[in-house]
Amino acid sequence: MWDKIFHYVLIHMVYLAFAVFFGGILFKLIIVLFSKKFKGSLATYPRKLPRPIGIAAEALIAMVLLVLGHLELIKEFKFIQIIKHDVFLGAGFVGITFMICTLYFLFRRFKSPWREISVPEDFLLLILLFLTTVIGSHLHIGERYEMAQFGLNAELYREYFGSLVAFKPVIPEGISLSPHYVLVALHIFLANLVLMMLPFSKMMHMVFAFLSLNLKRK
Amino acid sequence: MSTEIKADINMDLKGIACPMPVIKVSQQIKKMQVGQILAAETTDPGAHADFPAWAKSTGNEIVATEKKDAVTVFFIKKLK
Amino acid sequence: MEKSQIKELKSILKSRYNRPMKYYIDTCTRCGLCYDTCHAYDGIPKKEFSPVGRAEVLRKLYKRYRSLSGMLFPYFTDAAGFSDKVMDQLHEAAWSCTGCRRCMVNCPFGIDTGMMMGVAKHLLVAYGTAPEELVMLADAAVEKGKSIDEFKEGYRGVIKDLEKTVQQKLNLPSPENLIPMEKMNADIMYVGLAGAHSIVNPAIIFNAAKENWTLSYFEGVNFGFFAGDPEKANFIAQRIIKEAVALNVKEVVMVECGTAFRILHSLMGELPFKVSSIVEVIYRYMESGKIKLKKNAVTEAVTYHDPCQLGRNGGIFEEPRDILKHIVSDYREMTPTREHNWCCGGGGGLGALDNEEFRIKTGKPKKDQIVKTGAKIVVSACENCVSQLQVIKSGYGLDIEVKYLTEIVCENLDV
Numbered sequence: 001m002w003d004k005i006f007h008y009v010l011i012h013m014v015y016l017a018f019a020v021f022f023g024g025i026l027f028k029l030i031i032v033l034f035s036k037k038f039k040g041s042l043a044t045y046p047r048k049l050p051r052p053i054g055i056a057a058e059a060l061i062a063m064v065l066l067v068l069g070h071l072e073l074i075k076e077f078k079f080i081q082i083i084k085h086d087v088f089l090g091a092g093f094v095g096i097t098f099m100i101c102t103l104y105f106l107f108r109r110f111k112s113p114w115r116e117i118s119v120p121e122d123f124l125l126l127i128l129l130f131l132t133t134v135i136g137s138h139l140h141i142g143e144r145y146e147m148a149q150f151g152l153n154a155e156l157y158r159e160y161f162g163s164l165v166a167f168k169p170v171i172p173e174g175i176s177l178s179p180h181y182v183l184v185a186l187h188i189f190l191a192n193l194v195l196m197m198l199p200f201s202k203m204m205h206m207v208f209a210f211l212s213l214n215l216k217r218k
Numbered sequence: 219m220s221t222e223i224k225a226d227i228n229m230d231l232k233g234i235a236c237p238m239p240v241i242k243v244s245q246q247i248k249k250m251q252v253g254q255i256l257a258a259e260t261t262d263p264g265a266h267a268d269f270p271a272w273a274k275s276t277g278n279e280i281v282a283t284e285k286k287d288a289v290t291v292f293f294i295k296k297l298k
Numbered sequence: 299m300e301k302s303q304i305k306e307l308k309s310i311l312k313s314r315y316n317r318p319m320k321y322y323i324d325t326c327t328r329c330g331l332c333y334d335t336c337h338a339y340d341g342i343p344k345k346e347f348s349p350v351g352r353a354e355v356l357r358k359l360y361k362r363y364r365s366l367s368g369m370l371f372p373y374f375t376d377a378a379g380f381s382d383k384v385m386d387q388l389h390e391a392a393w394s395c396t397g398c399r400r401c402m403v404n405c406p407f408g409i410d411t412g413m414m415m416g417v418a419k420h421l422l423v424a425y426g427t428a429p430e431e432l433v434m435l436a437d438a439a440v441e442k443g444k445s446i447d448e449f450k451e452g453y454r455g456v457i458k459d460l461e462k463t464v465q466q467k468l469n470l471p472s473p474e475n476l477i478p479m480e481k482m483n484a485d486i487m488y489v490g491l492a493g494a495h496s497i498v499n500p501a502i503i504f505n506a507a508k509e510n511w512t513l514s515y516f517e518g519v520n521f522g523f524f525a526g527d528p529e530k531a532n533f534i535a536q537r538i539i540k541e542a543v544a545l546n547v548k549e550v551v552m553v554e555c556g557t558a559f560r561i562l563h564s565l566m567g568e569l570p571f572k573v574s575s576i577v578e579v580i581y582r583y584m585e586s587g588k589i590k591l592k593k594n595a596v597t598e599a600v601t602y603h604d605p606c607q608l609g610r611n612g613g614i615f616e617e618p619r620d621i622l623k624h625i626v627s628d629y630r631e632m633t634p635t636r637e638h639n640w641c642c643g644g645g646g647g648l649g650a651l652d653n654e655e656f657r658i659k660t661g662k663p664k665k666d667q668i669v670k671t672g673a674k675i676v677v678s679a680c681e682n683c684v685s686q687l688q689v690i691k692s693g694y695g696l697d698i699e700v701k702y703l704t705e706i707v708c709e710n711l712d713v
């Protein structure tokens with residue numbers, strides 16, 4: 001039974017998640033596009049951007065590196081390899097930075113004044129991101145330092161991701177027969193949840209930030 | 219004004235900032251009884267439009283105005 | 299709460315859900331960077347007085363009625379429907395916000411809590427708990443707009459008296475036409491307030507500069523906007539716009555009143571005339587030599603309080619400072635200043651309410667700032683700010699004098 005569920009998570013749910021993710025963002029943008037504009041000006045003076053966002057900026061960099069890293073799991077991209085590195089890029093530090101960021105944000109919410117202004121969604125998102133990251137990191141570091149013959153290498157992932165992208169999905173036996181299959185499935189399951197939540201949660205700030213800040217400068 | 223109007227209550231609103239004159243008058247009117255008259259002294263030129271407009275929108279009546287130099291006294295009768 | 303009332307409130311939520319509001323509802327990450335940037339929170343540290351704290355009350359309602367995730371998962375998004383309790387919370391949130399937008403400058407996404415509280419005030423108007431005083435003032439202003447012809451006579455009469463004051467000050471031969479009204483094709487139409495000081499001082503300055511100007515029949519301040527009623531707000535603003543268009547004036551100059559300036563300058567869209575503040579005009583006269591101000595005539599320490607709607611929300615920072623630095627020998631800056639200057643706590647219509655104790659408490663950061671400069675005279679360019687600074691002065695027993703910018707300019711005019 002678990003085999004079936006994992007199969008579903010690794011293939012159908014991934015497609016679903018990406019469809020919801022891109023569809024959701026598109027949906028939100030269309031709603032905004034058809035909404036009533038504000039006739040006046042919302043500018044504040046002098047017209048500059050707000051003060052640096054501190055640790056959130058680091059999270060953003062880690063996020064970009066993460067996307068690049070995951071892209072490389074699909075196939076080799078020349079432009080990402082301009083600086084030579086092994087797949088996954090960053091030798092594990094990307095994941096670790098991301099973990100530190102999510103943990104910092106999470107623990108911050110446990111104390112005042114953030115505790116009072118937080119709603120359950122804030123905790124849920126951070127916990128999901130953290131769990132996804134921990135398992136992802138485990139997958140990466142386990143392989144890189146060959147702990148207990150981990151045996152899940154980039155070649156296998158490329159075979160799997162490549163087949164997903166080509167819409168002829170297969171799960172290589174190297175993954176499905178591995179004792180770590182459950183971790184791969186869990187990482188992908190959690191990541192799917194995150195992707196599906198993004199457009200409908202406060203995470204939309206990644207898209208709207210540019211638009212709302214633009215209003216303030218007009 | 220030919221007939222002297224006797225006010226039940228006098229208020230001095232000279233020189234206070236916008237929009238306090240109208241607010242003070244309406245608070246005072248609320249405390250009074252129907253038919254009583256309030257005499258409000260003000261130096262605000264704006265009051266010559268604001269008081270009548272206020273009276274009209276609240277359904278009270280300005281029965282007389284009396285001007286001595288820069289000061290104007292409005293006699294306001296509470297109607298409801 | 300009755301069904302029909304909820305329906306009405308829901309339709310207001312919908313009608314106010316414009317593009318910026320869509321961003322503001324979805325974007326806030328509750329990062330907390332704005333938390334302590336509100337003077338109300340600084341004076342009374344209570345979640346409901348912090349910018350996010352306020353905005354969340356409204357956000358909950360939008361989540362419940364207008365967002366997919368809020369409808370499907372009310373627990374996770376902390377969505378809430380209309381109830382008397384929520385409306386009370388909304389009242390507390392909206393009627394302690396001055397709309398100064400200091401929080402907006404500190405928010406990484408530029409969320410305008412002041413605007414969100416504007417929507418909250420609109421809901422409260424429909425719910426029936428909007429402050430009576432402001433609703434009454436708005437009604438009076440609307441009435442004045444409808445039947446202005448009845449009041450013109452009386453108003454003109456008192457303006458005649460003021461002309462004499464202007465004549466004395468400038469040593470002119472005749473008081474005739476020193477405060478013109480209904481003058482076609484004037485370069486400037488000046489919009490004042492009810493008080494004499496808001497007309498006499500600017501009139502002195504215009505006459506000293508030999509300006510081709512005219513005085514508006516209306517007052518610049520907009521109680522419809524304060525009360526949160528967009529329809530009345532629009533009507534009240536249109537009175538001035540219509541008058542200016544009918545007289546075919548080139549520029550409308552606003553009295554020292556933050557709201558009056560902001561509404562016409564930023565909120566009414568494109569207008570067929572230029573909108574300036576009297577502060578900008580005085581600066582223009584000073585620079586071009588049309589009026590002469592005594593140099594370093596005031597020797598006491600002076601500081602300037604940036605009205606939020608002129609500075610942060612209007613971009614007028616340099617003009618008042620340059621004017622003061624000319625007149626005053628010991629000019630002192632507050633810290634923080636300019637766009638980070640603390641709001642005095644009198645804006646947003648709060649100054650018209652019976653809440654002096656609250657305003658003294660929330661004026662605490664302003665008081666601390668003033669005391670730190672050691673200034674003896676505090677100058678500002680907004681009716682609300684000046685009266686609130688008076689409240690702070692008497693509330694904390696400060697040894698300061700509060701003055702309008704036009705006042706200090708007229709006192710030091712070289713005639």
Ligand code: HEM
Nearest residue numbers: 014088092094095098132133136137139140157188191194
């Ligand atoms: C938004 C969601 C996601 C987050 C936050 C996330 C996070 C991470 C992190 C932090 C790592 C470790 C990187 C490192 O240590 O350098 C990782 C690795 C990995 N992720 Fe994700 N991920 C997400 C989505 C996905 C998805 C959708 C898939 C597959 C469909 C996926 C598959 C993998 C795999 C296979 C690895 C191991 C790579 C390796 O061997 O180095 N991830 N992920």
Ligand code: SF4
Nearest residue numbers: 326328329330332405
């Ligand atoms: S600073 Fe902006 S995003 Fe952060 S909590 Fe305040 S309103 Fe929300």
Ligand code: SF4
Nearest residue numbers: 336395396398399401
């Ligand atoms: S606009 Fe001003 S008063 Fe309102 S929440 Fe923001 S900082 Fe506070």
